[in-house]
Amino acid sequence: MAYTLITANRNYSSWSLRPWVLMTTLGIPFEDCIEPFVSMDNYDAFRAFSPTGQVPVLIDGARTVWDSLGIALYLGERHDGVWPVDAGARAWAMCAATEMHGGFGALRNERTMTVGQRVTPHDVSPRLARDVARLAELWDEGLTRFGGPFLAGDRFGAVDAFFAPVVFRVRTYGIDVGLAGAEWVRRMLAEPAMRAWEDAALAETFREDSHEAEVAAVGEVIEDRRASPS
Numbered sequence: 517m518a519y520t521l522i523t524a525n526r527n528y529s530s531w532s533l534r535p536w537v538l539m540t541t542l543g544i545p546f547e548d549c550i551e552p553f554v555s556m557d558n559y560d561a562f563r564a565f566s567p568t569g570q571v572p573v574l575i576d577g578a579r580t581v582w583d584s585l586g587i588a589l590y591l592g593e594r595h596d597g598v599w600p601v602d603a604g605a606r607a608w609a610m611c612a613a614t615e616m617h618g619g620f621g622a623l624r625n626e627r628t629m630t631v632g633q634r635v636t637p638h639d640v641s642p643r644l645a646r647d648v649a650r651l652a653e654l655w656d657e658g659l660t661r662f663g664g665p666f667l668a669g670d671r672f673g674a675v676d677a678f679f680a681p682v683v684f685r686v687r688t689y690g691i692d693v694g695l696a697g698a699e700w701v702r703r704m705l706a707e708p709a710m711r712a713w714e715d716a717a718l719a720e721t722f723r724e725d726s727h728e729a730e731v732a733a734v735g736e737v738i739e740d741r742r743a744s745p746s
């Protein structure tokens with residue numbers, strides 16, 4: 517099998533991280549193709565290979581599979597370990613992953629992913645507080661019901677991958693996700709695939725103005741561990 521996974525910058529591209537960390541951790545081989553953001557609007561450039569003008573995109577021979585959720589569903593039909601075997605855990609994992617995919621808008625918009633930075637936010641909006649409370653509740657439920665150490669049981673799967681970008685956000689902005697959530701975040705940060713993604717993010721010298729401005733608007737940037745900008 518010869519998959520190609522097209523993703524964007526490691527520091528910023530939260531949607532790219534999901535299938536990348538999933539395939540890497542499960543040992544599903546793929547050619548790793550990085551299409552960096554070139555401007556604020558990459559639509560025209562990305563349309564050359566992506567029907568939505570967005571990444572991630574998985575190429576499987578003549579087939580193009582797009583959207584991080586579409587990719588997870590596609591891989592789930594072809595590989596063990598994407599979703600739990602136990603029907604109850606599988607149902608929960610699918611619901612939690614789709615809740616992340618379609619929800620948590622304030623968390624996504626008000627705490628953009630920037631792997632290499634540490635930020636002290638100016639404030640927390642009521643919508644964001646609601647998202648964070650729900651996040652802590654959901655993670656606690658999964659970890660308690662299925663016994664951990666991963667969200668839906670003893671194996672890393674798609675549901676962990678879907679929340680992987682939130683792991684970096686929790687660290688960047690110091691988000692309080694409760695005791696069980698914090699333990700899962702620590703475990704995720706130690707996963708080899710997460711560390712490899714982080715190393716690549718820290719090595720990036722590219723900066724994209726709109727992402728940088730979004731981060732600066734959230735609060736005071738107290739640390740930037742990335743290589744000096746090019």
Ligand SMILES: N[C@@H](CCC(=O)N[C@@H](CS)C(=O)NCC(=O)O)C(=O)O
Pocket residue numbers: 524528529530531532553556557558559569570571572582583584585
């Ligand atoms: N729902 C899509 C969202 C994909 C998405 O928003 N991708 C961003 C990168 S993280 C993108 O390609 N943006 C294009 C741009 O910034 O111009 C998915 O899950 O794959």
